[in-house]
Amino acid sequence: MKNLVLASALLLAPVSMTAAGQTATIQPVVAATMPAPVVPLSSDPGTANTAPKAAPKAPAPRQTPPRQTSSTKLVEPHLRVARSEIKGHARVALTFDACMGKADERILSVLVSERIPATIFVTARWLKHNPQALQVMLANPDLFELENHGQNHIPAVDKPVSIYGIASAGSSEAVRLEVQGGADAMLASGIPAPRWFRGSTAKYDLSSIAQIRAMGYRIAGYSVNGDGGSLLGAAITEKRISSAKDGDVVISHINQPTHAAGEGVAKAILDLKAKGTEFVRLQDVEDRGDDDTTE
Numbered sequence: 001m002k003n004l005v006l007a008s009a010l011l012l013a014p015v016s017m018t019a020a021g022q023t024a025t026i027q028p029v030v031a032a033t034m035p036a037p038v039v040p041l042s043s044d045p046g047t048a049n050t051a052p053k054a055a056p057k058a059p060a061p062r063q064t065p066p067r068q069t070s071s072t073k074l075v076e077p078h079l080r081v082a083r084s085e086i087k088g089h090a091r092v093a094l095t096f097d098a099c100m101g102k103a104d105e106r107i108l109s110v111l112v113s114e115r116i117p118a119t120i121f122v123t124a125r126w127l128k129h130n131p132q133a134l135q136v137m138l139a140n141p142d143l144f145e146l147e148n149h150g151q152n153h154i155p156a157v158d159k160p161v162s163i164y165g166i167a168s169a170g171s172s173e174a175v176r177l178e179v180q181g182g183a184d185a186m187l188a189s190g191i192p193a194p195r196w197f198r199g200s201t202a203k204y205d206l207s208s209i210a211q212i213r214a215m216g217y218r219i220a221g222y223s224v225n226g227d228g229g230s231l232l233g234a235a236i237t238e239k240r241i242s243s244a245k246d247g248d249v250v251i252s253h254i255n256q257p258t259h260a261a262g263e264g265v266a267k268a269i270l271d272l273k274a275k276g277t278e279f280v281r282l283q284d285v286e287d288r289g290d291d292d293t294t295e
Helices: 002-012 105-113 124-129 131-138 172-188 206-214 234-242 261-274
Strands: 015-019 022-026 079-081 091-098 118-122 144-148 249-253 278-280 287-289
Touching (some): 079 249, 105 131, 118 124, 249 261
Parallel strands (some): 091 278
């Protein structure tokens, strides 16, 4: 090893040579052209020429939620009820989703005190945590029509997509379980067998619509999005709902008592009543939906 170091030093140092009175300097060999010395991989001389160990495998890529692809066509069906055709006497169907969370007493109290009929779509999860609100609805059968919003609030789409950040059912069997699970929970709670279904996000693909229809349900679309998923402010919610016209089906939420939208819903109901609006439930009148949801 000492000889190797000495030889390297001699090669790297400039050397002067004298010939015929002239001095020539030989430049050192460029280090980059020299082969690198073998460095032992460990202090054990027996392992000096051992091949390096394989690099550890890279961790598996993280699984990302499914996303809607161009091959998955989703529809958001519209629904309207038969118009009254009486000037100044519009007919409007108020529909509410009870997804999860608690009952919004601001809305429920107005519906009861003002005797406003409405259609409420309930999930099994909401029923489990709101027995008192359910009893109020069951005690007023002339006001409340209770329908199926699914078991776990999963979009009823039989392809693996993400809608508003919510993973869809992803298969026809999962769609069946979501729909049937919601109906079973309703029957267990003393609610009559549902005839309408509205899935989480109100979006579907055409094959899931056909499947749900084959299970005996009509699918409830809408024509006015009242509260933007309960995420809008009170003022814009009130404006949207109070502007409903003859034959409109309004969708709002009755499960977010801490959201400002609920205040706007309650005020809009009173606005519509003051205009002479006729409120109807889906079971009370003729209706028509698109995307083969009702016919």
